Amino acid sequence: MASFATNEMRNGTRVLVDGDPHSIINNEMVKPGKGQAFNRIKMRNLKTGRVIEKTLKSGDSLEAADVMEIEVQYLYNDGEHWHFMHPETFEQYATSAAAVVDARQWLKENDICQLTLWNNEPLSVLPPNFVTLRISETDPGVKGDTAGTGGKPAKLESGATVRVPLFVQTGELVKVDTRTGEYVSRVKE
Amino acid sequence: MSWQPTASLAALKARAKLIDDIRAFFKARNILEVETPLLSASTGTDPHINAIQTKSGHYLQTSPEFAMKRLLASGSGPIFQICKAFRDEEIGQYHRQEFTMLEWYRPGFDHYQLMDETDALLQTVFDIHTAARRVSYQALFEHHLDINPHQVDIKTLRELAMQHHIFTDQLNSKDDYLDLLFYHCLQPTLQQATFVYHYPTSQAALAKIHGNIAERFELFLSGIELANGFHELCDPVEQQQRFNNDVAKRQQLGKAAVTIDQRFLAALEHSLPHCAGIALGIDRLLMITLNCDRIDATISFANEIEDS
Numbered sequence: 063m064a065s066f067a068t069n070e071m072r073n074g075t076r077v078l079v080d081g082d083p084h085s086i087i088n089n090e091m092v093k094p095g096k097g098q099a100f101n102r103i104k105m106r107n108l109k110t111g112r113v114i115e116k117t118l119k120s121g122d123s124l125e126a127a128d129v130m131e132i133e134v135q136y137l138y139n140d141g142e143h144w145h146f147m148h149p150e151t152f153e154q155y156a157t158s159a160a161a162v163v164d165a166r167q168w169l170k171e172n173d174i175c176q177l178t179l180w181n182n183e184p185l186s187v188l189p190p191n192f193v194t195l196r197i198s199e200t201d202p203g204v205k206g207d208t209a210g211t212g213g214k215p216a217k218l219e220s221g222a223t224v225r226v227p228l229f230v231q232t233g234e235l236v237k238v239d240t241r242t243g244e245y246v247s248r249v250k251e
Numbered sequence: 252m253s254w255q256p257t258a259s260l261a262a263l264k265a266r267a268k269l270i271d272d273i274r275a276f277f278k279a280r281n282i283l284e285v286e287t288p289l290l291s292a293s294t295g296t297d298p299h300i301n302a303i304q305t306k307s308g309h310y311l312q313t314s315p316e317f318a319m320k321r322l323l324a325s326g327s328g329p330i331f332q333i334c335k336a337f338r339d340e341e342i343g344q345y346h347r348q349e350f351t352m353l354e355w356y357r358p359g360f361d362h363y364q365l366m367d368e369t370d371a372l373l374q375t376v377f378d379i380h381t382a383a384r385r386v387s388y389q390a391l392f393e394h395h396l397d398i399n400p401h402q403v404d405i406k407t408l409r410e411l412a413m414q415h416h417i418f419t420d421q422l423n424s425k426d427d428y429l430d431l432l433f434y435h436c437l438q439p440t441l442q443q444a445t446f447v448y449h450y451p452t453s454q455a456a457l458a459k460i461h462g463n464i465a466e467r468f469e470l471f472l473s474g475i476e477l478a479n480g481f482h483e484l485c486d487p488v489e490q491q492q493r494f495n496n497d498v499a500k501r502q503q504l505g506k507a508a509v510t511i512d513q514r515f516l517a518a519l520e521h522s523l524p525h526c527a528g529i530a531l532g533i534d535r536l537l538m539i540t541l542n543c544d545r546i547d548a549t550i551s552f553a554n555e556i557e558d559s
């Protein structure tokens with residue numbers, strides 16, 4: 063079975079700990095002048111998002127987790143599952159709500175997302191960095207206002223709420239950065 | 252891959268000044284500066300230190316200790332050296348495989364006197380007038396973890412590691428647990444300059460053993476291990492015995508076999524004067540001087556191998 067020794071564990075290396083896939087976020091060697099060297103390893107549980115720390119003797123290894131990322135197109139949500147499709151193989155993947163917990167509020171049909179698979183099963187979905195979404199509801203703004211003031215909340219067609227400038231109106235398209243949840247610009251149709 | 256230095260010009264200037272200050276300190280005390288080979292036919296036996304070996308089977312030195320002790324045995328009197336040392340696979344926030352070491356020896360000194368002198372050096376390079384704190388290894392464990400490190404059993408140490416949320420696979424050595432607890436629970440408390448002295452005999456390395464303690468000390472500053480000093484073992488029979496123990500331990504750990512330094516043993520048989528010696532990491536001292544948290548910021552080209 064594939065495994066990674068402590069000196070092969072880099073940021074992003076996927077390993078199995080207590081049966082769950084983890085992604086390494088920090089690997090620090092600690093070694094007293096006289097004594098055993100250890101690696102203090104911080105990693106994120108890819109199922110729960112929880113960050114844990116584990117200390118290994120330098121040279122010890124952890125089993126590799128079969129985790130990979132693929133680009134998929136978001137198709138639809140049937141109320142229980144979210145459905146995606148590989149744009150070239152047309153293979154379809156259905157995920158539970160847990161896998162889209164962070165992404166669902168940004169998902170729009172036909173957008174290309176990143177799907178993380180563990181042993182070929184969907185683990186999590188990452189939305190595109192930028193999405194263009196229609197405003198479904200926002201208070202009417204004041205005329206003559208320009209970007210830079212406090213703005214107002216606007217509900218998007220996908221369910222997310224973002225702060226937009228006062229001049230942006232219901233029914234308009236806006237570009238949003240999904241990593242920060244911040245409004246970027248208006249989009250002309 | 253970057254051709255540019257990992258250290259700023261300010262860091263390089265600070266390094267040059269630090270080395271000037273160190274040389275001036277030892278010169279004022281009539282301590283002779285020496286050079287010893289970086290490339291050697293033999294190496295140390297420490298089971299946790301791996302030497303880098305050349306194609307011809309020679310070793311890049313992991314410390315200049317044995318060669319400097321041969322100078323002492325030949326009647327050199329007090330000596331110091333600033334040199335490169337090499338340790339395979341030691342790469343991290345505080346480690347580089349190639350690093351700069353200050354090592355010095357004082358015939359006639361014990362470890363207390365050498366702590367005094369090390370403290371004087373620290374006060375000189377930092378231009379301060381406060382003495383470092385001194386605390387025994389035992390007192391430190393008693394104060395923070397409520398255990399006597401010389402008497403505690405491995406089961407208690409294992410439970411203590413769990414209690415402090417140090418998740419690790421089971422370790423089979425008491426010293427490994429002591430190191431682990433020291434690193435996680437004690438070292439972060441050593442922010443002001445602190446000498447920790449009298450280590451367990453199982454961690455004596457090349458220090459004299461007196462009763463149930465090894466006459467060894469370490470210096471910590473800003474939570475960083477900076478130096479390691481010994482009241483030096485001079486007895487050739489005991490030295491040979493420790494080499495044998497190390498060789499057995501290396502075998503047990505599956506480490507590469509090493510060639511024992513017979514010239515060093517011959518020098519001990521001739522007679523090594525009673526002395527104390529210490530090795531101090533110059534790069535780490537610079538980290539503290541510059542208030543930076545990565546060793547590579549103190550070294551002109553720190554990532555030559557890692558990045559290639």
